[in-house]
Each structure stands twice: as structure tokens, then as C-alpha cells.
Amino acid sequence: MIPLDRAVVARLESHGERFELLVDPEAADRYRRGVEGVELEDVVASLYVFENASRAERSPDEALRKVFQTTIFEEVAPQIIKKGEIHLTAEQRRQMMAEKRRQVIAFIARNAVNPQTGLPHPPQRIEMAMEEARVNIDPFRHLDELVRDAVKALRPLLPIRFEELRLAVRFPPENAARAYAGIASAATIEQEEWQKDGSWICVVRIPAGIQDDFYSLVNRLGKGEAEVKKIKQIY
Secondary structure (H helix, E strand, C coil), X not given: CCCHHHCEEEEEEECCEEEEEEECHHHHHHHHCXXXXXXXXXXXXXXXXXXXXXXXXXXXXXXXXXXXXXXXXXXXXXXXXXXXXXXXXXXXXXXXXXXXXXXXXXXXXXXXXXCCCCECCCHHHHHHHHHHHCCCCCCCCCHHHHHHHHHHHHCCCCCCEECEEEEEEEECHHHHHHHHHHHHHHCEEEEEEECCCCCEEEEEEEEHHHHHHHHXXXXXXXXXXXXXXXXXXXX
């Protein structure tokens, strides 16, 4: 469980009753979105459902049964977290908004390009355009939704196109085994084949915005001996 000094209130009002939990706001957000690996015990600071958390007044069993048909904490708490409201302090909201803004900027910089040049927009340019467009960041909305709205607001200011590249890569025998893990972590491997001489050939898909970084990775893993060929641009 999380420390109490990091907790905020998650509140659900239903059937004339109020239910509150003490939760970590960021962990609660991940739990609501179904992020893999986030367990209930990672979210809550207490194993009690409160009628008023600030006064430590626990919810009566009758109220729990009335709304949830159970008094078992592990069955009630997920419903409060997923259906209720998370009440943040001003500083907590500011920090979560800043982190979500960084994620939106990083996603656009990684996955989109300027169709006029075929190159990604620098993160600083995206950030400045978001400020100019007054893009609103809701810390509890999913990243995909935030990116979609941000791109819509940015298009009058920045030419943006999301695209991917399909590349063929060949590593010589002396670097092939070592290169596999690095390539698998940086790209989606669509096809691969080990040659009789020990070399490794693969077809990968990457966001167009990271092509320079990917070429640098291939060069490093292959010690300057690897080969890369662009097969197709995917829009």
C-alpha cells in the first residue's frame, strides 16, 4: 500500500450514499485505464471504505450492501476507483498535467513528421505550438485521446502527418546475435531470417519520427557494417 501522505480521495456517490477511498492519484489513473501490472494494493493507502475519509468515518455495512451488494473491500474498491472521481490537490494536478503534456509531446515527436520535409518536428517546436494553440491537458484522459485532440489543434500551426517506415536490415554474422535484442526493443519485427553464413536479415516497422535514432542504433549494433534499406513509407 502507498503512504498516507501521498493519498488523495477517490469518491463515488450513488443511491444517496457517499463512499471514499484514500488512493495514489497516478496509480489510480493507471488502474482505471487497465494498465497491466497495477494491482489494487498499489493504489490504496488504506483497506477501508469511508463515508468521510477526512474524519475517518467508515461506511456502514448497510450502505455498502445497498449499493454494491457486498462489504468485501476487494470487490467494492475497484468500483469506486473506476466509477468515482479522483480529487487532487492543486500541486498534484499540476504535476500530473505536466507529465501528461510531456507524454503527448514525446508521442507526437516520435510518431509524426513534417510532410514537407519528411523529418520529425523537434519536441520544443511541438511544445511551443501547443502553448500557442492553448491545448488543454486533462490528467485523467487516455494518452490516445489527448494526442488526437492535440494534433487537431496543432494542424493549423504545424504540418503534421503520422506515418511509419518499413525497413530491411541486414547484420553480418559477427554482430547478428548481439543486434537482435536491440532491434526487437526499438522496432516491430515483421519478418526475419538467419542466413547460412550466420548473418541476420529482418524487415521491421518503425515510427517515421525515430528514423534517425534507428539508423544510429543499427550503425552502433552493427559496428558500421550493417545495411539498411527503406522498403515502404506507411501512411
